[in-house]
Amino acid sequence: xxxxxQTPKFQVLKTGQSMTLxxxxxxNHNSMYWYRQDPGMxxxxxxxxxxxxxxxxGEVPNGYNVSRLxxxxxxxxxxxAAPSQTSVYFCASRKTGGIYSNQPQHFGDGTRLSIL
Amino acid sequence: xxxxxxxxxxxxxxEGDSAVIKCTYSDSASNYFPWYKQELGKxxxxxxxxxxxxxxxxxxxxxxxxxxxxxxxxxxxxxxxxEDSAVYFCAASRTGKLIFGQGTTLQVKx
Numbered sequence: 001x002x003x004x005x006q007t008p009k010f011q012v013l014k015t016g017q018s019m020t021l022x023x024x025x026x027x028n029h030n031s032m033y034w035y036r037q038d039p040g041m042x043x044x045x046x047x048x049x050x051x052x053x054x055x056x057x058g059e060v061p062n063g064y065n066v067s068r069l070x071x072x073x074x075x076x077x078x079x080x081a082a083p084s085q086t087s088v089y090f091c092a093s094r095k096t097g098g099i100y101s102n103q104p105q106h107f108g109d110g111t112r113l114s115i116l
Numbered sequence: 117x118x119x120x121x122x123x124x125x126x127x128x129x130x131e132g133d134s135a136v137i138k139c140t141y142s143d144s145a146s147n148y149f150p151w152y153k154q155e156l157g158k159x160x161x162x163x164x165x166x167x168x169x170x171x172x173x174x175x176x177x178x179x180x181x182x183x184x185x186x187x188x189x190x191x192x193x194x195x196x197x198x199e200d201s202a203v204y205f206c207a208a209s210r211t212g213k214l215i216f217g218q219g220t221t222l223q224v225k226x
Contacts, residue, residue, distance in 0.1 A: 004159070031212060033213075033214075040125075040218055040219075041218060042120075042122075042205060042216035042217055042218045042219055043160070043205065043214075043216045044216070045213055045214070045215075048213060050212070058213065059117075090159055090160070092159075094212070096212060102147065102148040102165075102167055102209070102212075104150055104162045104165055105150075105162075105214060106162070107152075107159035107160045107161070108159050109157070109158050109159045110158075110159050
């Protein structure tokens with residue numbers, strides 16, 4: 001059971017380049033999330049998708065776009081990468097709806113992104 | 117918006133001792149409080165969670181307490197072992213979106 005799978009695991013970009021981070025979950029979860037993790041700041045929500053076909057901004061959405069491709073996949077795109085976007089990016093998913101309130105989020109192992 | 121403060125930022129204990137990590141939250145409507153453990157190079161893994169209708173929850177060596185009046189919750193690890201060394205995050209939520217604390221690096225010395 002793979003859970004949440006993120007690709008790639010590592011990436012180095014130059015300022016101004018574009019990139020898409022991929023995330024897929026095999027747990028039939030409705031909701032998916034993208035976070036960034038910076039030293040001393042915990043995890044901050046970039047975008048989330050409450051269900052297939054919907055996306056919403058989180059705490060730090062500027063410079064990012066997302067696509068909920070289907071129920072399994074949720075991608076994060078950097079259109080023009082900046083050094084301030086150097087971070088570790090985590091994708092998460094959770095079951096929602098009906099009796100599934102307050103269910104935990106399950107995380108992937110992250111993408112480590114450096115922008116020079 | 118919601119804010120979660122976590123203390124201490126680093127904690128060093130001797131193997132076998134107890135460790136306590138504390139978090140405070142600002143949104144009184146928060147109703148779900150998970151704790152995650154993150155090992156080097158890995159994503160956060162849920163270790164225990166508590167909902168607002170419960171004051172305490174225990175799972176073997178790990179326990180979480182919640183004080184809704186004071187808006188704080190704590191993680192207690194008893195009989196610590198070297199494999200407990202990791203970064204621990206608290207979080208709070210009322211809508212399904214998690215607001216995380218800044219993290220505590222726990223070091224358990226053999």
